[in-house]
Amino acid sequence: MKKKWDGKDRRSSLRSEAEKVVADIAPPRMDADPGEVLMHELLVHKVELEMQNEELRKAHLEMEEARDSYVNLYEFAPICYITLSREGLISKINLTGCILLGVDRYQLISRRFSHYVAAQDRDRWHRLFMGMMKHPGAEKQAFDLQMTRPDGAIYHVQLNCLNWDADEKDNVLRIAITDISKLKLAEAELKIAATVFDSYEPILVTDADNIIIRVNAAFTETTGYSAAEATGKSPKFLASGYHDEAFYAQMWECINTDGHWIGEIHNKHKNASIYIEHMHITAIKNSWGEITNYTGIFTDKARNRKRPKKTC
Missing domain, CATH: 1.20.58 (Methane Monooxygenase Hydroxylase; Chain G, domain 1)
Structure with a gap:
């Protein structure tokens, strides 16, 4: 030692x-x-x-x-760090925080934090802040908030707050702020995707090896196969035998070259009946250009003729 x-x-x-x-x-x-x-x-x-x-x-x-x-x-931490006085004024902020708020540090120090909270969330922020100030030394609290930049842009953040009570005369609130705008956008897109997926048209999704990982209710109605029966199989199990190998080879060449294929396919229902589908197959790629999934959206022509007309 x-x-x-x-x-x-x-x-x-x-x-x-x-x-x-x-x-x-x-x-x-x-x-x-x-x-x-x-x-x-x-x-x-x-x-x-x-x-x-x-x-x-x-x-x-x-x-x-x-x-x-x-x-x-x-x-240069990846998240924003801010220290607030008991009056709600910014006393310390790191460079990442200045970039997030879109304001120079000298303009932020001694400014009220609520000034940068979006108008629709200011009352909520005030209630949360007052509650934390009334309970020094309480456990860390986390919540989402909408904030605004000088140009009026609204963005979503997650706040992790810790009421530091080392000295009663210097009761401060330490906050770590993470920009979750992309996460919120992704959640919204997922909701839209879920709505589309549950649409009237049959849809199947496969992995990069063309193994089915998900189908919607319309797929079951059209093919007769439940999600449990279809998941884990190749879409080939629907083949009717009508098309030869050259047909499928040309189809996949088009998908691999252009990223999608549109055409008609004769497939077989679970009850062995043959039906004609208007199929649209798309290759899904990640940011590196690698194929991660394939989606198939199709319309059963016979089923489509039976579709009830929309009424107001």
């Missing part, structure tokens, strides 16, 4: 180390000339000062490294 030095011990240690450095030129103790003894002491002191200076230099470098680490961890 490394010894923890106090000031007196460290000075004594440096003195001993300095004496060792100049030990070879130390004058005899018994009959040394006073001038030689003085020069020796000055030399020891010089070496000791140089050692002290080197230690100070190393300590200064360590402090700079610690400061740089703080800047990297706090200022």
Whole structure:
């Protein structure tokens, strides 16, 4: 275990180390000339000062490294950090927070945080803030909020709040803010996709290996196969035998080249009857251009003729 030095011990240690450095030129103790003894002491002191200076230099470098680490961890953190006073004023904010709010730091300090909360959420924020201020030292609270930038743009964030009560005179609220706008957009798109998926038209979705992972109710109605019966199989199990291998080879060449295929297919119902589908197959790719799924949306012509007319 490394010894923890106090000031007196460290000075004594440096003195001993300095004496060792100049030990070879130390004058005899018994009959040394006073001038030689003085020069020796000055030399020891010089070496000791140089050692002290080197230690100070190393300590200064360590402090700079610690400061740089703080800047990297706090200022450039992937999320926004804000400290609010008990009056709801911004007292500290990192650079990521300034970028998120779209305002320079000097314009944010001592400004009321609620000024950057979207109008529709300000009353809710006020109630939440007052509640947290009334219960110092309470557990961390998390909630979503809508905020606004100077240009009027609305964005969604998640706040993780901790009421810091280390000193009653300096009761502050520490907040970590994460922009969840993309997540909210994705949720909205998923709702739209779910609505489309549950539409009247039969739909099936496969993985990249063309294995069915999901079908909708209209698929079951058209084919006679339940979701449990279809999931885990290749769409080939619907084949009627009407088309030859060249037909399917040309279809897949079109999908792999153009990303989709549209045409008519003769498939077989669970009850062995043959029906004609107008099929639209699409290859779904990720951001790297890799195919992750295939979707098939089709219309059974016979079923479509039986579809009831819409009424107002």
